[in-house]
Amino acid sequence: MSEERNTYIVRCGEVALKGMNKPYFERMLVDRIRKVMKKFQNIEVRREEGLIFVKTPIDLNKDIVTREISRVFGVASISPAVEIDISEGDAEEVLDKIGQAAVSYMLGLIEEKGVQTFKVDAKRANKAFPIESPQIGRIIGAKILIGCKVLKVDVHNPDCKLFVSVRREKAYVFEQKVSGFGGLPLGTNGKGLVLLSGGIDSPVAAFMMAKRGMMIEAIHFHSYPYTSERAWDKVQDLARIVAGYCGRIRIHSINLLPIQEEIVQHCPEEEITILVRRFMMRLAEDVAKETGCLMLITGENIGQVASQTAEALVVTDASVQMPVMRPLIAMDKVDIMDIAKQIGTYETSILPYEDCCTVFLPKHPATKPKLDKILESESHLDVEQLIKAALESKETVMIYGEE
Amino acid sequence: MFVYLDNSATTKPYDKVTETMADCMKNCFGNPSSLHRLGIAAEKEMKAARKAVANVLHVKEEEIYFTSGGTESDNTAIFGAAQARKRKGKKIITSKIEHPAVLEACRYLEQKEGFHVVYIGVDQNGKLNLEQLADEMNEETILVTIMHVNNELGTIQPISEIGTLKRENTLFHTDAVQSFGKERLNLDSSFIDLLSLSGHKIHGPKGIGALYVNREIHIPPFVYGGGQEKGFRSGTENVPAIVGLGSASQISLDDFERKRTHVMQIRNHLLEGIKEAIPNIRINSPEGDGCSPYILNISFLGCRAEVLLHSLEQKEIYVSTGSACSSKKKGSHVLRAVGLSDEAMEGAVRFSFSEDNTIEQMDYVLEEIKKAVETMRKLRGALGRNRR
Numbered sequence: 001m002s003e004e005r006n007t008y009i010v011r012c013g014e015v016a017l018k019g020m021n022k023p024y025f026e027r028m029l030v031d032r033i034r035k036v037m038k039k040f041q042n043i044e045v046r047r048e049e050g051l052i053f054v055k056t057p058i059d060l061n062k063d064i065v066t067r068e069i070s071r072v073f074g075v076a077s078i079s080p081a082v083e084i085d086i087s088e089g090d091a092e093e094v095l096d097k098i099g100q101a102a103v104s105y106m107l108g109l110i111e112e113k114g115v116q117t118f119k120v121d122a123k124r125a126n127k128a129f130p131i132e133s134p135q136i137g138r139i140i141g142a143k144i145l146i147g148c149k150v151l152k153v154d155v156h157n158p159d160c161k162l163f164v165s166v167r168r169e170k171a172y173v174f175e176q177k178v179s180g181f182g183g184l185p186l187g188t189n190g191k192g193l194v195l196l197s198g199g200i201d202s203p204v205a206a207f208m209m210a211k212r213g214m215m216i217e218a219i220h221f222h223s224y225p226y227t228s229e230r231a232w233d234k235v236q237d238l239a240r241i242v243a244g245y246c247g248r249i250r251i252h253s254i255n256l257l258p259i260q261e262e263i264v265q266h267c268p269e270e271e272i273t274i275l276v277r278r279f280m281m282r283l284a285e286d287v288a289k290e291t292g293c294l295m296l297i298t299g300e301n302i303g304q305v306a307s308q309t310a311e312a313l314v315v316t317d318a319s320v321q322m323p324v325m326r327p328l329i330a331m332d333k334v335d336i337m338d339i340a341k342q343i344g345t346y347e348t349s350i351l352p353y354e355d356c357c358t359v360f361l362p363k364h365p366a367t368k369p370k371l372d373k374i375l376e377s378e379s380h381l382d383v384e385q386l387i388k389a390a391l392e393s394k395e396t397v398m399i400y401g402e403e
Numbered sequence: 404m405f406v407y408l409d410n411s412a413t414t415k416p417y418d419k420v421t422e423t424m425a426d427c428m429k430n431c432f433g434n435p436s437s438l439h440r441l442g443i444a445a446e447k448e449m450k451a452a453r454k455a456v457a458n459v460l461h462v463k464e465e466e467i468y469f470t471s472g473g474t475e476s477d478n479t480a481i482f483g484a485a486q487a488r489k490r491k492g493k494k495i496i497t498s499k500i501e502h503p504a505v506l507e508a509c510r511y512l513e514q515k516e517g518f519h520v521v522y523i524g525v526d527q528n529g530k531l532n533l534e535q536l537a538d539e540m541n542e543e544t545i546l547v548t549i550m551h552v553n554n555e556l557g558t559i560q561p562i563s564e565i566g567t568l569k570r571e572n573t574l575f576h577t578d579a580v581q582s583f584g585k586e587r588l589n590l591d592s593s594f595i596d597l598l599s600l601s602g603h604k605i606h607g608p609k610g611i612g613a614l615y616v617n618r619e620i621h622i623p624p625f626v627y628g629g630g631q632e633k634g635f636r637s638g639t640e641n642v643p644a645i646v647g648l649g650s651a652s653q654i655s656l657d658d659f660e661r662k663r664t665h666v667m668q669i670r671n672h673l674l675e676g677i678k679e680a681i682p683n684i685r686i687n688s689p690e691g692d693g694c695s696p697y698i699l700n701i702s703f704l705g706c707r708a709e710v711l712l713h714s715l716e717q718k719e720i721y722v723s724t725g726s727a728c729s730s731k732k733k734g735s736h737v738l739r740a741v742g743l744s745d746e747a748m749e750g751a752v753r754f755s756f757s758e759d760n761t762i763e764q765m766d767y768v769l770e771e772i773k774k775a776v777e778t779m780r781k782l783r784g785a786l787g788r789n790r791r
Contacts, residue, residue, distance in 0.1 A: 225710055225712075225713030225714040225717060226713070228709070261782060264782055266789070268789045268790050268791040269786060269788075270790070360786070362786075363787070
């Protein structure tokens with residue numbers, strides 16, 4: 001008999017819906033799983049009939065494996081399972097084997113969790129197998145009742161729902177399904193540049209786009225010495241957390257202060273915020289083009305602040321040609337905060353090193369800016385030269401997700 | 404030019420200190436409680452350090468107990484005094500401008516243990532209202548805790564005079580973290596019972612300090628355990644840091660007057676330069692003898708101190724806004740207590756000196772701070788000038 005291994009069944013969620021491209025998406029997903037599992041030795045990942053099977057050495061902690069794989073975008077759910085070889089024998093012998101495996105599995109659960117009631121949910125993926133799913137369930141259930149005297153069947157509210165899956169050559173017994181994030185495998189949807197501020201929203205926006213398979217690059221604007229170096233550290237910490245889901249993130253950091261100074265001196269006070277915003281977008285677009293990003297991503301959320309009113313967004317958008325993705329646009333703040341907590345960026349986001357550049361905050365920002373007026377204000381500035389100088393001061397660091 | 408002017412936050416350890424400590428960690432790593440030769444060697448080193456600290460204060464070495472620093476010394480003194488005297492009275496007198504290590508301990512006693520705490524006010528220079536203190540003093544007063552030199556302003560409090568106001572049941576504690584090794588301290592004539600000091604403010608290591616406890620009094624310990632420090636402060640002694648503190652204490656006495664005069668010249672040079680070159684400022688530190696020469700606090704009106712700090716940092720000049728310990732919270736309780744306006748609080752910068760600073764450095768600082776203040780004021784002036 002070959003060495004004993006732990007088996008995990010990984011379900012692919014939305015990937016399975018893809019038509020002709022399905023093999024491509026599945027291959028990308030397998031690649032991604034292999035990548036996150038690279039830090040362990042002796043791992044096998046293969047796909048078979050719409051599922052992905054991961055095998056690991058028996059001493060590798062199941063919770064760790066489950067957690068790692070559940071973080072891969074495109075994974076709908078994952079189950080640690082017992083694999084049973086059913087390549088030989090007739091139906092009765094096969095069900096005997098499955099029954100034995102199920103009994104020892106349940107004995108384990110009784111010991112560990114004090115399970116008292118159960119229900120079997122059987123599925124015959126291999127339609128060539130002569131016994132139908134409900135019948136398999138009844139037979140395995142009966143074998144468990146005989147094998148584990150303390151157990152009772154409860155079809156409505158069981159302590160344990162035992163899944164039995166009969167496939168070609170192999171059968172599987174498992175209990176839990178740990179949910180993944182869903183989405184699509186990373187790298188199946190190009191690359192986008194996120195404007196990462198250090199607040200709650202932008203890391204969530206980056207995460208949501210990454211979840212749809214988009215690779216992430218980031219740009220950060222600061223106003224040093226009006227902002228602290230700690231704010232820059234904080235942005236890197238946030239990027240590190242997001243990179244935990246998407247491998248690595250390159251951050252470009254640009255000092256906006258020279259631009260803000262020009263705006264303060266030459267443009268109407270109430271338009272400062274929106275003008276700065278337009279410069280950010282332009283700079284981001286230039287960096288995006290240079291780094292092969294297809295679109296910009298922001299954490300903007302309609303109506304949240306003065307620069308995010310419908311009118312302001314129109315004026316902001318007019319500064320660039322590239323599409324601007326705003327995955328949080330219609331969400332409520334509390335829901336954004338929930339996601340931030342779930343992905344682990346919240347605690348870092350609320351650290352109080354936000355930009356202290358209140359010097360540049362107008363007392364009454366324009367909430368309904370008009371494009372023609374904004375363009376008129378911008379005509380007092382040497383936009384091209386300011387952009388060029390800002391890009392020259394750009395610093396870039398690569399951030400890797402934590403192991 | 405590298406100019407470090409944040410010496411009240413912490414100082415750069417003397418080379419002698421780091422060498423002595425490294426040597427101690429390599430060659431004298433024994434546990435002073437061990438019975439063997441290595442333990443005895445470590446104990447000896449510690450004894451010498453204790454002597455060096457005691458010498459600075461002109462006290463007996465058995466009156467010095469090592470702690471983890473100023474905060475622990477303050478807490479030990481305050482909680483210990485309260486515990487020891489609670490049957491004699493429940494009144495504690497302190498000031499509004501104490502370090503949080505004192506204020507928070509007092510607040511705890513006030514809120515959880517039913518003590519009556521009086522926070523004495525200060526004048527615009529941060530000097531204690533002695534009359535109010537004298538009025539508040541009564542037979543119920545078991546503890547007076549007043550700092551010697553204020554960490555944000557540099558104001559020196561008249562601790563000898565405060566000491567004479569003591570009643571029979573009163574213990575007098577002073578937080579001398581900013582003055583130990585920098586101001587002459589005579590504990591004989593000042594009626595001080597308890598005094599806190601710290602290593603890293605005098606070019607010694609962090610994580611070490613001491614509490615002086617007058618041998619005539621007794622207070623219970625704050626940390627319990629293996630009975631080190633005659634049972635007053637348990638926990639294996641931090642021998643390398645203790646040795647470092649000893650070394651720094653000893654060096655602090657060398658050329659004491661010369662160093663103090665030098666720092667005074669440095670401070671005056673910068674102060675006069677700023678007064679001459681930059682309009683619209685407020686000198687928050689007291690002028691004249693009532694201030695430590697090591698600290699200078701100035702508000703640059705119309706500027707944000709935090710932005711000034713970062714601007715100067717770009718020129719390798721390191722200063723502080725208010726005090727480093729409180730800069731994370733909004734506004735300084737000390738600056739508020741001396742009655743600063745919001746604008747003056749926002750623009751308050753603390754320069755704190757050491758013997759390593761030079762006149763050339765001050766000229767450079769003056770030039771850079773002038774530039775930074777002007778740029779900032781210009782920008783702020785521009786804001787709001789243009790409107791649609």
